Amino acid sequence: MTTGLDPALDAEMLCYCTTLTFGELRAACAAGAWPPANKERTGKLCTGCQGDLQYCLRALGVRGPA
């Protein structure tokens, strides 16, 4: 089970380049399947969400890239 991220955010957009939502990130982390197919470039294109992505991965117990 993953915790630490408000479920109210689930429909909100996290990565505007790959259109990954917070809910999709939560589901992928809960399933041990981060990153999901076709979302591998999340955080790597415009880079604008990189800070939030790392924050959320830590909150969901997934270690981000070094």
Added chain:
Amino acid sequence: MSSDLGALMSATFHEAGHAHLVELVHQKDRAARRQLASVRLFAYDQDGCPRLDQTLDPGQEILDVAALLDEPARRHGRLLVVFDARYDPRIFPYRPHHYGYLHRQDSAVPPLYYAVNATLGGVPDRIGAVALNNFETYLFLDRPMTGHHAVAVGNLSRFAPADAEVVSYYEGVRHVETVRLAPKAHTEVKLEPERDGHRLRRVELKALFRMASYVVGRRAGGELVLFDHLFTYFK
């Protein structure tokens, strides 16, 4: 909302006392097919406190930003204005563009036209974009400066604070100023026109992730004479 839609988060700044219009979709066509699927406006004060959250009509061509934000800007100072748009990638194969018009009321200074800074998204995988855009630069014209210049920078993240490094170059002299911005917070980093007798030539903005940023030029009386986005360092 359909996951087939593209997403774009653009940002600008608004100060009270300026006529400020934003063309929500620049590439209008006669059949008016080119319109956004949705667009929402948020405004934040310098500490990142939300001051307005408004859903806009995506069919609206020109938005009067001053009409919406002059009152909160008088109360709270300069605002970070965020446009959160969704669009159909079949209609906008690259991305939509918002363009701005800015003119201080009752000023004889010419108005400024600018491209609203596309900060998040609009760069989907299909474009194959490979250049990092969290390092940006701006070259100043080779002529004497009047007034003063600054870099306006805002952090659009939801959770992550950001250290933004503003590096200004005066011939061989390099000056670094680092500002820490909480989520949705923003500031203006003033640039000295000269250091050690050398004129300001270039400024760079570096951060771990992309910021909303503009180079701002003001006359001594505060009138805006420059409001322009920086350019990505790597092309």
